Amino acid sequence: MKLKKTYVMACLLGCLVGNLYAQRTEMLLEKGWKFTKGDVSGAEGTSFNDTHWESVVVPHDWAIYGPFDRNNDLQNVAVTQNFEKEASVKTGRTGGLPYVGVGWYRTRFDVEPGRQTMLVFDGAMSEAKVYVNGKEACFWPFGYNSFYCDVTSFLNHDGKQNLLAVRLENRPQSSRWYPGAGLYRNVRVVTTGQIHVPVWGTQLTTPHVSEDYASVCLRTSVENAGRTELTVQTDIISPEGKVVSSKKNKGYINHGLPFTQNFIVEHPALWSPESPSLYRAVSKIYSGDxxxxxxxxxxxxxxxxxxxxxxxxxxxxxxxxxxxxxxxDLGPLGAAINVSALRHQLRMLKDMGCDAIRTAHNMPAPELVSLCDEMGFMMMIEPFDEWDIAKCENGYHRFFNEWAERDMVNMLHQYRNNPCVVMWSIGNEVPTQWSAEGYKVAKFLQDICHREDPTRPVTCGMDQVDSVLDNGFAAMLDIPGFNYRAHRYEEAYERLPQNIVLGSETSSTVSSRGVYKFPAERKAGAMYDDHQSSSYDLEYCSWSNIPDIDFALAEDYDWTIGQFVWTGFDYLGEPSPYDTNAWPNHSSMFGIIDLASIPKDRYYLYRSIWNKDEETLHILPHWNWEGYEGKPIPVFVYTNYPSAELFVNGKSYGRQTKNRQTVENRYRLMWHNVTYEPGGVKVIAYDADGKAVAEKKLHTAGKPHHIELQTDYTSLKADGKDLAYVTVRVVDKEGNLCPTDGRLLNFRVKGAGSYRASANGDPTCLDLFHLPQMHAFNGMLTVIVQAGETAGNLELQVSAKGLKTARLVLPVQ
Incomplete structure (x- = not known):
């Protein structure tokens, strides 16, 4: 008996030693989740029966399936940042989607006994209560923040599976836009030995950078080391996969401080948007051998x-x-994160010449930051839309005093090693900026940034220029960032000590793709019976301006350091200017690209200025104006060339050249009195020497004849996640877009994939994204298909009454 006990104890000791030194593992919890909406008593319990719940895959946004309804989160509020003094009914402010309420998720996972185990949530919307095996493991209120909790003490030690249950609650009037609902970002189980590097446990800086060499400083935190002597061996691996520098250092963790190593990298490949070179520091932690x-x-x-x-x-x-x-949000996909969808958005922005992203007004998904590293986008990461003073009745102000520092530290630790991040923002248009004491709150947040990451400056999106110039708020920041108020830039530059100005939020031009209002003239707050905005790109909100003004400021003054346009893509909620009792609008009109990922005309205006490497030549509007024969139609051309000549049915309307007579003439070529007659429009562009270098045509479309499918995707990965965006066009017999067609189209996907969603970019359309049908908007829409997990061919069929069915086949491999 004594020998048997000794043997058992030896085995246990061996297990403990093995677990102490075991390597880390990381497991994504995607499949096997059960979900239900509504507060359910006892749902955290291990004996609770969830077999009747819905089976879902995480990331999951339960509210995106609708239905759209005017009464979803109907808000009677005065939007103070828009200078409203009296409350009014805001319809569609959060997208008209049913995001309010409680949702429960349950799943099970295995962990080897004795392991240090962390649950990492990239985001959970919102007020997350996390239970493991029936016991509350942690609470994290902010839905946008990544967080983790040590669940080691809650795990089963008898080999049984562990139950993970998560309760989430979105309160009414907790957001100004559609926030999503549920476990909309990834959840991971990270296991390590007892001595380990914690989550986000390194800080890497490059104190010296030159073409000849760069110095690299790596600080590695190690938990539970006590007085164990450690050896840290780190290899710096180049973008080509070669070891370019190494260090092997021995020592102790002194007073909890990180283990520091310094390296030299000769002739480094420097990261930039044009050449996003990435290195890896691979650190191995030893105790002895x-x-x-x-x-x-x-x-x-x-x-x-x-x-x-x-x-x-x-x-x-x-x-x-x-x-x-x-x-x-990812438009018709909702807030559920998808790498393929993010990559699709970034490719479109890259083609436009965009080189920077502001995460407005929330902490981003780590997948977005990783892609910006890889694809070459600089980032301003921003955590908060409100601080201690409310914008929304149930907004973040309820948690700010207790949670702001913890939320900030998580964000800073998670992203301070990403080269794409070039500044932090601490907030957006916060009411605190008006207060005489508001600078103290801003300093509190800026000091956290400086403490946790002294390598990057801090800004804040400010819109109350009088207040922040007078009360010291703007002067205290590293970088003064102004939302709009472009006419105040010079004053701010002269009064502030930083002597630089950032356009932290610019333009807010509104437009509906393919919709044109006459005459084409500058208008603030223009509204129409059809609840659309003109795509001549001259309409804007009362607080904002046309894009041309921001272009000119960036071009004329060195001290303006650039801009972040509101917005790259349309998004769910905030349907300005139709937010005040103007249902059925449910999505923004600010986007350069619409909710269906189809570029608006404005895309080509930005591209003509921002994309320095490729030709841009774009004509607007379309040329189907039945009933306008003989009447003037404004024609605009967006091009990177200095001049162009316009022809209608062979008749020249003369050559226009960019000039400084008005700010619009500086960046656009415009013919305001082109007599409409059906037929062909042609533009010929000329370079600076007067040589004809490019030509573009459009034609009056005839009767709708067939459906045309277009995509840049040639194949999909058989991973069950990869997406392809397919543009659907209703065209005439010659292939000309029918720009006023709005018929219902039906979709069917066969083979190695499935239908995921569709959108048409119409902010007034209440068609549900997940149903395999959608009305065209001005002749177009987008269908998103998703690869399965088995190789084969995916076939998309699109049909409509009176039109020939279109088919598209994509290999899934």
Whole structure:
């Protein structure tokens, strides 16, 4: 008996030693989830029966399936940041989707006994209560923040599966836009030995950067080391996969401080939007000869400088931010994160010449930041839309005093190693900016940024210029960021000590794709019976302006360091100017690209200025104006060339040249009195030497004849996640777009994939995204198909009454 006990104890000791030194594992919890909407008593319990719940895959947004309804989160409020003094009924402010309420998720997972185990949530909307095996493991209220909790003490030690249950609640009037609902970002189980590098446990900086060499400083936190002597061996691996620098250092974790190593990288490949080179620091933690943990830190080598009077410099080269603001939703996919969808958006922005993203007004998904690293987008990461003073009755102000620092620290630790991040924002148009004491709150947040990451400056999106110039709020920030108020830039530059100005949010031009209102003239707050906005790109909100003004400021003054346009893509909610009792509008009109990922005309205006490497030549409007024969139709051309000549049915309307007579003439070519007659429109562009270099045509479309399917995708990955965006066009016999067609189209997907969603970009359309049918909007819409997990061919069929069915086949491999 004594020998048997000794044997058992030896086995247990062996298990403990093995777990102490076991390597980390990471498991994504995607499948096997059960979900129900509504508050359910006892749903956290291990004996609760969830067999009748819905089976879902996470990431999951339960509210995107609708239905749209005017009464969903109907808000009677005065929007103070828009200078409203009296409350009014806001319809569609949060997208008209049923995001309010409680949702429960349950799943089970295995962990080897004795392991240190963390649950990592990239985001959970919202007020997450996390239970493991029936016991509350943690609470995290902010739906946009990534967080983790140590669940080691809650795990089963008898080999049984562990139950994970998550309760989420979205309260009414908790948002100004559609926030999504549920476990809309990834959930992971991370296990390690007892001595390990914690979640987001490294900080990597590049104190010196030059073309000849760069210095790299890596600080690695290690938990539970006590007085164990550690050896840390780190290899710096180049973008080509070669080890370019190594260090092996031995020592102790002193007073909880990180383990520090320094490296030299000769002739580094510098990270930039044009060349997003990425390195890896692979660190192995040893006790003697026993490997305890391996941790990889991806990073880029680059320098950033913000110089008074001169502007922003990346790797020693002056440049202006050509950025956009983006909300987190993915249009018809809702808030559920999908890497393929994010990549699709970034490709479109890259083609436009965009080089920067502001995460307005929330902490981003890590997948977005990773893609910006890889694809070459600079980032301003922003955490909050409100601080201690409310914008929304049930907004973040309820948690700010207790949670702001914890939320900020998580964000900073998670993203401070990403080279794409070039500044932090601490907030957007917060009411606190009006207060005489508001600068103290701003300093509190800025100090957290400086403490956790001294390498990047801090800004804030400010819209109350009088207040922030007078009360010290703007002067206290590293970078003064102004939302709109372009006419105040010069005053701010002269009064503020930083002597630089950032357009932290610009333009807010509104437009509906393919909709044109006459005459084409500048209008603030224009509204029409059809609840649309004109795509001549001259309509804007009362607080904002046309894009041309921001282009001119960036071009004329070194001290303006660029802009972040509101917005890159349309998003769900905030249907300005139709937010006040103007249902059925449910999505914004600010986007350069619509909710269906189809570019608006404005896309080509930005492209003509921002994309320096490729030709742009675009004509608007369409040329189907039945009933307008003999009447004047304004024709605009967006091009990177200085001049162009316009022809209608062979008749010249003369050559226009960009000039400075008005700010619009500086960037657009415009013919305001073109007599409409059906037929062909042609534009010929000329270079600076007067040589004809490009030509573009459009034609009056005849009767709708067939459906045309277009996509840039040639194949899909058989991973069950990959998406293809297919543009559906209703065209005449010759293939000309029928720009006024709005018929119902039906979709069918066969083979190695499935139908995921569709959208048409019409902010007034109440068609549900997940049903396999959608009305065209001005002749177009987008169908999103998703690959299965088995190789084969995916076939999309699109049909409509009176039109020939179209088919598209994509290999899934």
């Amino acid at each position: 026993t490997l305890l943990d391996t941790y990889t830190t991806r990073f880029g080598i680059r320098s950033i400088e913000y110089i008074a009077d001169k502007g922003f410099f990346l790797n020693g080269k002056h440049r202006k931010f050509q950025g956009v603001c983006n909300h987190h």
